[in-house]
Amino acid sequence: MIDSDLPLLNLRDICKSYGSTPVLNGVSLALNGGQTLALTGESGSGKSTLLHLAAGLDQPSDGSVHLDGEDIGRLDDAGRAQIRRDRIGLIFQQFNLVPSLNVAANVALQAQMANRFDAAFTAEISDRLGLSDLGARYPEQLSGGQQQRVAIARALAPRPELILADEPTGNLDEETGDIVLTLLLELVAETGAALMMVTHSPRLAQRLSREVHLSRGQLAVQ
Template identity: 45%
Template sequence: MSDGFQPIPVTTDEPVLAAADVSVRRGSQPILEDLSLSIPAGSRTLVRGPSGAGKSTLFSVLGLLEPPDSGRVLVDGTDASGLSERQRARLRRDAIGFVFQDFQLVPDLTVHENAVLPQHHGGDRDEAWVDELLETLAVADRADRYPATLSGGEKQRVAIARALANRPDVVLADEPTGQLDPETTERVVGLLVDVQESAGTALVTISHDPSLEGLFDRTVTLRDGRLLEE
């Protein structure tokens, strides 16, 4: 292809997360078109694209937060399109962790209570693992504080701990550095990669930040509703 991009190759290993021929439309406007993506266990994938390219829609679809208009999303080999909303929620809770750009911490819960929240929603109770995450992410000394007292970098590190609390098979991060300055970005993303490796989970980061590329196994670009490998 003359633009230097190649279609993403199909892998034979069963992925922890996969999209197959996914399409999403907003009225008559196509957002995602016949998009396919395969995420191997333990891998790190960076999805790039300009504002308005559909990155947030892709995040929602991969995370089972909204269904595609057509195509399939499979999590650990389970086709989510055939599940009820309750079954989708259970699969999402057990297999996927989320890191949001705006953190989405519960304001009236402490750092520790926010981080352990996924376990209270049906995961295995393992607060020692959460304590280990908070220590690794250098916010253990903030465990009894509330989100309003934290810096942006500290909030994002708590959000990362929460995303990994249930030891999910894959973590989805949507513009995780969008509200952070460059110095804080480097620290937070470095810690995210460290805990991702120690937990053995896959990581999919959706971002327009070019400084992140060197930390990922591969980088793909969302263009015209499709993903292309760089």
């Protein structure tokens, strides 16, 4: 349950280093339910690292990540995995589809695990992403762009509170990319979810309500 008095996602003074190499240095930002945020910056600026930290896939060297007021860094691995399953939609550049499951089963997987499977909503998402005729195929039978669309549908099917997307249109043509972003924005509007999206496209970034630019591990523009 989202507490409307708190930011849905609150990153406080985030620092992250790998060995002696600093990647993020004191990054703070907050995102409320219903808000959309474009995260831009040159390669190596820390964008993907920040998304991984927001998802609880990695731990900050300093600072904290709060989801609806809860410090997810205080949770164990199982607790963070449960939050990702039940409350976060992850769309990363690695598709991470289950090779032994067909498209329909891959799309439904997270929603079923979170006990929020809605057959009609899943069918609607699949149709809008052009997957309706691919349900019986397996990941190895799909192009990269088709696999990306399956991964996006899987992330959206549970109607997550927070959507974290790393270049979600990077493997798609411009027309399909626009469809995907429209679907993301409509889901945010319909459900009150929040969206943080890494993108290199100024055109796509302009469609989101806020833009944050990372440079050398720090916020340069907000």
